[in-house]
Amino acid sequence: MSGATVGEPEGGDGEEVLARVALARVIEPGDEHGGRWLREHGAPGLMRLLTGPDPEPEELSGVGSQRLAGWRARAALADPGRELSEAAAAGCRFICPGSPQWPTQLDDLGDARPVGLWVRGRPDLRTWALRSVALVGARACTPYGAHMAHTLAAGLAERGWVVVSGAAYGVDAAAHRGALGSGGATAAVLACGVDVAYPRGHAGLLGAIAGQGLVLGELPVGSHPTPSRFVLRNRVIAALTRGTVVVEAAYRSGSLVTARWARQLGRFTMGVPGPATSALSAGVHELLRGEAVLVTDAAEVVELVGGMGELAPARRGPVLARDLLHPDTARVLEALPAGRPVQPAEVALAAGTGTDEVIGRLYELHSLGFVERLGDGWRLTPLTREGGTQTGGARRGGR
Template sequence: MCGGRSGGGKVAAVAAGLDDPWARAVLTAVANPADELLGRLLDRCGAAPVVAWIAGTGAEPAASAELAAGAAEKLRTRLDRWRARYERLDQDAMRAAAEAIGARLVCPGDPEWPTQLDDLGAARPYALWTRGGGDLRFAALRSVAVVGARAATAYGAHVAAELCHGLGERGWTTVSGGAYGIDGAAHRGALAADRPTVVVLACGVDVPYPCGHSSLFQRIAADGVILSEWPPGTVPSRHAFLIRNRVIAALSRGTVVVEAKTRSGALNTARHARELGRAVMAVPGPVTGEMSAGCHLLLREWQAGCVTGAADVLDQVGLIGEDMAPPPDATVLPRDRLDPTSAAILDAVPARGAAGPATIAVTAGHDLDTTLRCLGLLAAGGFVERAPTGWRLPRRAAP
């Protein structure tokens, strides 16, 4: 959390004058994300009364009594933890840290708030800290989450980059977590298509994690969006990554898992996507590859969409008539339209030389009258021609 300590009088004064957006900013620092009890309380009475209660300058919100049985008692139990964090919070330092990096706060109801996050219900973020030149709501309108293993293979990294490059060329935004491996390849593929991309972090937006992606985050911030539920200065924790994954899933129309073991955070993101009614997709890999075992599990047990390229993704998440993939190239040859008997007789005509109708009939397994009738029709269609010694394929058709 943001360091520093405010005196008791200053804390009370600041809390009493909180507007709702800044109250939500304070909640990102004092409460764990995805607390559904707190989320329901916020929906009923707003953030400022809740923060005043935590600060000790306001009464317990009356709406807490309207929650499910036992919920008010659970809230009071959590109050001690929230109050302890609040007393350690230096709000001036938090505000200054955000201003220093050009971070902005996006709250539910703001023009930049992606309304699809409301599908999370009471577990939606209290607010989002964001930075970057892109508009979050606009970037997420047509977006796909692409996630996978940190220890990605060369195959997985190549597929992720090509996939997101293809999506970017079609006007779609890639959402991922900024980690090594598949996440990083996905972001780079989108940037190569000159398309903004969105990074959802499990730490403050001013904390480059992983450190090796500092330059990548700078490139993303130019036109894309970097966002987090945690305030500036927050360092990542193992549990935070799992909490963060629900936001990646909710922001996007669907989630593609490129590579993952059977126990993987990427499968956690896919699980959130399935619970939210989003499309779940997976890229197949070598059957001997451990890094694709999770993808094969999704294909086998979750009936995930099989993805081999951007067109397959848009088949799952795109609009009918606008984003659907073209049908596979399956040119119909004239002989494909023949009835089975005519096709069998045509196959019995030798590729070189000629054969009499009796020989063709025996080879095709049909009687002579049927063979003669079909040979006449095949000749009319240009499939065979009469020769001095029988029937043969036209010279232009012979191999």
């Protein structure tokens, strides 16, 4: 782990970091009024305004008196030294703008940018975020959704990409497990303190992510999630990564919020199609009708978010043996009826060529297993009549 140790301000400006640690307890995630004040006054200056005498109205404008009083009450109770000590005990560290590990793409959020991030895990967040993709989707996903999330995550991890998700049940969990199972990198962005196991059933999963990857969030240790914090957490997932893939989502799914943030921030937005009759794919299909790109595997995701030349393989159906025949040979094969042997002269008439040419082509087809000789006549082999090399003549015989 690079940078300062937990409990010691990273980046050298101790006053700035301590003020941001305090403000992380005061300002709710994504609050643009607090973000604007932070930009206008700086972190130490804002803390002085919140803890000193009543500020002038123009100094902290845009909110009502009761809301401002609530923030001032929180600020009066803030104890950044204690916060850092508790974080150290939980194995966490604090990073913020100006820290070596701060992912600068989060600055695209403007005044909604996090005050700072609490992080569990050894890797460098800034480096990991440079090559990361978000995989999100329904909590109550189908087996198909879980399979696609797991497979996509494993494929991305095998290609050296970090899989970012929210550690929820369903698609999120399948994505994290897919990356972990392939020995790859994954990061979980939480809507609570990074020391809080939420959901409780994912305590083991979160421990595995922290051991092999990263667990991060905006809220101080011990903080519990609320519905609004889940929604606002999604903007961090979208801003942190190169693109967002929605695997399954109903019309009101929270994962669509992540996709909208990704599109707004200029990131790639992708969707995995599902059955047209599935309500859990309806939200994804609506994305795909707009600006999202359809993807079905990791190679297609990397083709969008990766560097020049990282292209998905060309897609085509299976190559049948008859596809490789010379056009003149294929024309003779198509002239053979399905149900009976024929003379070369009859084949020549149907193929529009000479008898000598037909005889040569028939022997070529015989060597390849398409036809067999029966006395003076020729007929299609059973495999040719019944299998993938079915000819035009056989189709004509079936009408």
